[in-house]
Amino acid sequence: MEKIIVRGGQRLYGTVKVEGAKNAVLPVLAATLLASDGKSVIRDVPTLSDVYTINEVLRNLNAEVAFDNNTVVVDASRVLKEEAPFEYVRKMRASVLVMGSLLARNGRARVALPGGCAIGSRPIDQHLKGFEAMGAKVKVGNGFIEAEVDGRLKGAKIYLDFPSVGATENIMMAATLAKGTTVIENVAKEPEIVDLANFLNKMGANVRGAGTGTLRIEGVDVLFGADHNIIPDRIEAGTFMVASAITGGNVLVQGAVPEHLSSLIAKMEEMGVTIIEEGDGVRVIGPEKLKAVDIKTMPHPGFPTDMQSQMMALLLRAEGTSMITETVFENRFMHVEEFRRMNADIKIEGRSVILNGPSNLQGAEVSATDLRAAAALILTGLVSEGNTRVTELKHLDRGYVDFHGKLASLGADIERVKEAEEVFTEVNSYISDLNA
Numbered sequence: 001m002e003k004i005i006v007r008g009g010q011r012l013y014g015t016v017k018v019e020g021a022k023n024a025v026l027p028v029l030a031a032t033l034l035a036s037d038g039k040s041v042i043r044d045v046p047t048l049s050d051v052y053t054i055n056e057v058l059r060n061l062n063a064e065v066a067f068d069n070n071t072v073v074v075d076a077s078r079v080l081k082e083e084a085p086f087e088y089v090r091k092m093r094a095s096v097l098v099m100g101s102l103l104a105r106n107g108r109a110r111v112a113l114p115g116g117c118a119i120g121s122r123p124i125d126q127h128l129k130g131f132e133a134m135g136a137k138v139k140v141g142n143g144f145i146e147a148e149v150d151g152r153l154k155g156a157k158i159y160l161d162f163p164s165v166g167a168t169e170n171i172m173m174a175a176t177l178a179k180g181t182t183v184i185e186n187v188a189k190e191p192e193i194v195d196l197a198n199f200l201n202k203m204g205a206n207v208r209g210a211g212t213g214t215l216r217i218e219g220v221d222v223l224f225g226a227d228h229n230i231i232p233d234r235i236e237a238g239t240f241m242v243a244s245a246i247t248g249g250n251v252l253v254q255g256a257v258p259e260h261l262s263s264l265i266a267k268m269e270e271m272g273v274t275i276i277e278e279g280d281g282v283r284v285i286g287p288e289k290l291k292a293v294d295i296k297t298m299p300h301p302g303f304p305t306d307m308q309s310q311m312m313a314l315l316l317r318a319e320g321t322s323m324i325t326e327t328v329f330e331n332r333f334m335h336v337e338e339f340r341r342m343n344a345d346i347k348i349e350g351r352s353v354i355l356n357g358p359s360n361l362q363g364a365e366v367s368a369t370d371l372r373a374a375a376a377l378i379l380t381g382l383v384s385e386g387n388t389r390v391t392e393l394k395h396l397d398r399g400y401v402d403f404h405g406k407l408a409s410l411g412a413d414i415e416r417v418k419e420a421e422e423v424f425t426e427v428n429s430y431i432s433d434l435n436a
């Protein structure tokens with residue numbers, strides 16, 4: 001087992017470059033299954049464990065996949081299989097995104113039921129409602145969801161009860177090859193939805209309205225492989241913006257797209273952080289003192305739930321009382337107990353967290369409960385007294401490439417070690433203390 005050890009107290013300086021977005025590349029790779037002709041070439045792909053998982057899912061479905069030099073090439077022109085087994089869905093819920101493509105291409109899809117996860121129960125009823133409206137019969141049993149359609153899916157009018165990112169993507173993919181027009185209302189407006197629609201259109205689809213509340217998709221008969229560059233990861237960018245602000249540093253986050261980050265920028269500015277657009281990124285300068293603010297997570301363009309735990313780390317350093325309300329996931333406060341182990345003055349009240357700052361943060365051994373919590377605990381370690389050890393790094397590796405290496409390049413005192421190496425380092429330092 002590996003852990004990250006952070007010794008607090010360094011201000012961060014320099015430039016860091018963000019990777020392609022995890023939440024854009026996963027649906028785009030699922031969409032490559034729609035091409036019965038030609039190869040898709042997807043560039044700026046981050047080397048994340050989630051990308052390796054979706055590539056395995058595609059291979060299992062009989063697509064040919066090569067991943068090298070941040071580029072994935074997919075040839076899905078052979079006859080596809082129809083099943084995404086639990087082994088993959090358990091590792092990564094986004095595996096369920098292959099369902100729309102498979103159903104449209106094969107008329108049948110069988111995907112293991114994703115079940116809940118650390119941040120909530122995460123049902124997929126809205127995805128299934130969309131498939132049913134397009135004429136699919138959906139059956140749930142033996143831990144699988146099976147969807148089947150006689151002939152082709154049919155265009156339909158669909159209203160989502162909540163602007164779910166995954167449901168918008170899955171239904172949009174299915175609708176590209178349906179017969180007739182599909183209109184989906186109350187859809188998600190995230191930048192990753194726009195990226196997926198752009199890729200689908202390059203494949204020959206006809207998707208309009210991405211980035212607004214209504215999508216209109218005219219079905220076509222066939223889709224082709226296409227070339228596409230993935231958008232920069234706004235959540236990784238936001239995480240490094242917080243890293244600079246929390247340490248009172250001065251960091252240029254290259255690849256951060258201000259329009260994708262407007263709610264985060266607004267909140268950080270309210271806290272007293274200086275943010276300057278510079279070249280193809282943003283420079284973030286942390287103040288000596290941070291001000292408390294209130295935050296409520298919402299679908300885009302509201303404040304992103306995927307930045308909630310990192311902002312919680314920042315608010316622990318702010319002067320005064322802050323409140324964070326989580327409205328997207330019902331259980332995304334698992335990291336609060338870990339923050340408490342670091343001496344944070346913080347409590348949960350229903351769907352909100354109340355923080356009294358600034359907390360006198362102390363290093364401790366803490367466990368990452370999900371991928372953003374992993375990043376947030378490391379950020380907190382940057383400003384805690386003594387050593388912070390963060391375990392359960394499998395979560396971090398789902399969403400961040402070389403997180404500790406990038407922080408170290410900005411001046412953080414941080415290392416990633418195997419448990420045995422850590423004991424060795426401690427014994428060595430004990431022996432040198434004895435000899436001193």
Ligand SMILES: CC(=O)N[C@H]1[C@@H](OP(=O)(O)OP(=O)(O)OC[C@H]2O[C@@H](n3ccc(=O)[nH]c3=O)[C@H](O)[C@@H]2O)O[C@H](CO)[C@@H](O)[C@@H]1O
Pocket residue numbers: 022023024026094120121122123124125126127128162163164165166167188305306328329330
């Ligand atoms: C791979 C990916 O892109 N993951 C992102 C995606 O997840 P994901 O696509 O799973 O998130 P959704 O937008 O679907 O979920 C938001 C809320 O809607 C609920 N819901 C969703 C679908 C459904 O059929 N029924 C239902 O009740 C969920 O339980 C959750 O409470 O958007 C989330 C919200 O921005 C982000 O936190 C995730 O990082």
Ligand SMILES: C=C(OP(=O)(O)O)C(=O)O
Pocket residue numbers: 023093094119306371372399
């Ligand atoms: C919750 C997240 O991802 P996923 O939906 O893949 O679990 C995330 O990226 O913070």
